Amino acid sequence: MKGSSFVVLLVALLAVLIGSQTLYVVKETERAVVLKFGEIVEADVQPGLHFKIPVMNDIKKFDARILTMDSRPQRYLTLEKKAVIVDSYVKWKIANVSKFYQATSGDEFVANRVLSSRVDTGLRNQFGERTMHEVVSGERDELMTELRDNLDEVAKNELGITIVDIRVKKIDLPPNVSESVYQRMRTEREREAREHRSKGLELAEGIRADADRQKVVLEAEAQRDAEMIRGDGDAQAAAVYAKAYTQDPEFFEFYRSLQAYRESFSKKGDLFLLKPDSEFFKYLNGVDGVTK
Structure with a gap:
């Protein structure tokens, strides 16, 4: 019984050995060639299970992927x-x-x-x-x-x-060439920056000059309008004075004389050389019984 088991095992081992020497597998990702003593007898073996003759044939497999x-x-x-x-x-x-x-x-x-x-x-x-x-x-x-x-x-x-x-x-670029290229690019950017700055300064000067011109124009127009308003006010004041004067000329003349006295004698250091019977002292004459 033991002898028969040994024989079966031996036969199985021989079958495995023979199978490993006669069978080979080519994977889906592979391609193969069959050599007979170094000479190609079958090229581009497709994936699958294949047979070969032991010793005589040799199999070379290659990666068929990219x-x-x-x-x-x-x-x-x-x-x-x-x-x-x-x-x-x-x-x-x-x-x-x-x-x-x-x-x-x-x-x-x-x-x-x-x-x-x-x-x-x-x-x-x-x-x-x-x-x-x-x-x-x-x-x-x-x-x-x-x-x-x-x-x-x-x-x-x-x-x-x-x-x-x-x-x-x-x-x-090579390092030495890259440095020269970067330097040239830097020079170009600096040149463009200077151009933009000069254009900006030119534009700023134009804006500033226009603002100054508008300022002068606005001040002149404001001065003109002020003179016109002042003239209109003086004209209206003169009309009011004239109207008041026509209503009571004597009182208006007396009122104007008082204003003149106040303005003339406001400073004590002022000196006037006038005749006592001058028209300027018209309303001062006759005070305390003194007649003209």
Whole structure:
């Protein structure tokens, strides 16, 4: 009984061993090639369970998902011979499994190294044909599209991969150039500030001059109106005086004489040289029995 159990266990172990050597699984995210003594006998094995001949066949699996190659920032020259530091990345995937294996031995690092060299050359050519303004804003999308199309054809022929996308993450100026650019920008801003200040001063002077002119005009008009009102008042006063004078001329003359006496003798230091029978003393004559 024990012997039969041992045999069953041994058979099971042999079956597992044989199965592990003859069966293999390709995942949905993978592609594979079957080698026979190092030579490709079956390319682009699809996902699923497959058989192989032990010892004779070898299986190479590759990641079939979209991969990213993040390049180090590189220095390029534009059409005006201005240097820029470009940080870019490339997204790619395997298109031809057989060619990819033959070109790189299935090593992604080898593929990235070759692809990085091609991208560097392509970016250098593209930046060399465009101005600073075009690569920074005006034609960046066109640059990326053209570079992707050109590299995609080369990558398919050489590496068996397809370029999904190429993007520039950042474009910087070299430190020495950045400082000169910032200094020039600062100078331009200061110049614009001076222009705005001078325009503001000019506008302020105009406003101040207009305010002074309006002040003079308003004062002149106020003076004119005051003189007119004063003239009207004097005319009305004269009319009132004339009317009062016509009603009692003698009293009006006496009243005016009293006003003249008060104004003339208000200061004790005043000296008058007048004849005693002067018209000025008309209403003073005859006081205390003195006659004219």
